[in-house]
Amino acid sequence: MAFIDKDLDELVGYLPARTEPGDFAAFWSDTLAAARSHPLDAAFTALESPLTTVVVEDATFRGYGGQPIKGWMLRPAAATGPLPAIVEYVGYGGGRGLHFERLLWASAGYAHFVMDTRGQGAGWSVGETPDDFADGNGPAYPGVMTRGILAPETYYYRRLYTDAVRAVEAARSHPHVDGSRIVVHGGSQGGGLALAVAGLVGDLAGVLADVPFLQHLRHATEITDGFPYKEIANFCKVHRDKTEQVFRTLSYFDGLNFAVRAGAPALYSVALMDEICPPSTVFASYNHYAGPKEITVYPYNGHEGGQAHQVPAALSFAAAVTK
Template identity: 35%
Template structure:
């Protein structure tokens, strides 16, 4: 089998390269405290897209720092209440799935919440300096400010807040909540489960936002991680601040959140992935202490992984 990373036996032992900030746990406890103090001001607006077996809504809420966050909410009709729910997260710079893609779970009596990440391709705001979209550059957004100004901190907290809002709805069973996603969505699914211990199941495929220093050392700071390369070229061309920069990024590195996960995890990795290198994904997987299983795709990269969505559905039906 060709290799773009470590041999498989080494991948299963790999523990990551990116530094862990010394106040990491305190950082996230403070973030969760800020989130809990935020008045969500939930608004539910019926969508123009409707189908016979489910109700479709736009759900808006206020996240940390005042951004209005948007999620699609598909609620099955004619099913026993309370019923289970899944929360879906999309890839970097993208947006939530089309309504029609969310209906397969609704047909099984499972509600779906699909979040738009703030400032990316959907309807959620980025309120840094102006309201609206910033689309990308989000890994390095806030890197030269205080650690609590990192934009992905806010996005992680948006995900956790949506999970809590879902659990508080009377039609939802708070003990049967799952999170799913690929790439950025896979990273957010793991982060959400790490910061919201009531989540029961996680399906994550080729997760993004893990082990930034390893990506850079592999010379793969391009495509989804291009902004790391651009940041060093523009703002630290001689790498005099390299250790401080990667330590700051450690606050939003999902491998450091992974030990907190209590949910059962199903994860998929393509061993030819040059967008999110396999070692960076294993750095997170190897730190998960909860029940977990891994689906390997030796000849696949950052692309559709055959049958994994079917395996995800079967996995989530057991909540």
């Protein structure tokens, strides 16, 4: 593996033009209003677990179209009073996983809400939420990047971004959560979801976005042969006459258009040998991000990014923005 993108000094100043449809704000306002016309119905059911220091609850709430979305809520067993909360979104192909895989944040004193990912959860981490707006709607492999891509109204990520916003609302409804101290968090697809939520929810305490996916979308398909972006390129390779239609749809979901609307403090991370989420796509998002921000750079890493080396920075950041 080698450096695949611009030099770091170029990346630091990389601020490409955005492609934003004129009705972007109205599209998302209408989408979220439609979702909120359904009751949230957030429910948290205690799970029997051999864990003694963490309380685990099986969570369900209603996302896009009123569809039930699964999640985990974990919190320290000894905690009293409302807690700051981390709302976590999962990387591409994964689901909420098994609850004992998610112990870091509760061990650090936070309520930790992990959202399942509709129609995914069969690639590397278990999921169980179907995508009821697609044929064969259970968790599936390999990918969803072109599901409904010919119109923003039908595109898969309209549903997933809406679920992600509603997950924040579900976390805030929990009696042990301080709704004023919410940090959204994720890596890869999860980082992209966190950034979309940051642009759609105005009162977050912070954003943790590690090697985020779904940023600077057209450029991404032009500079990497890595999947999942390659799913879009392959679609356009076959549907030659639909290319501009595809990228018009994607302009409603490009992270750059959410980054410019985000005001919460953000901590990004980027890896300079990342062939899945190329560094110029991450820096494009970071440089457009409107709120206070910082970025950690891992020069010799690929899409794994900082992994455990990023954890101390994330913990420190979360503590600072939720104090």
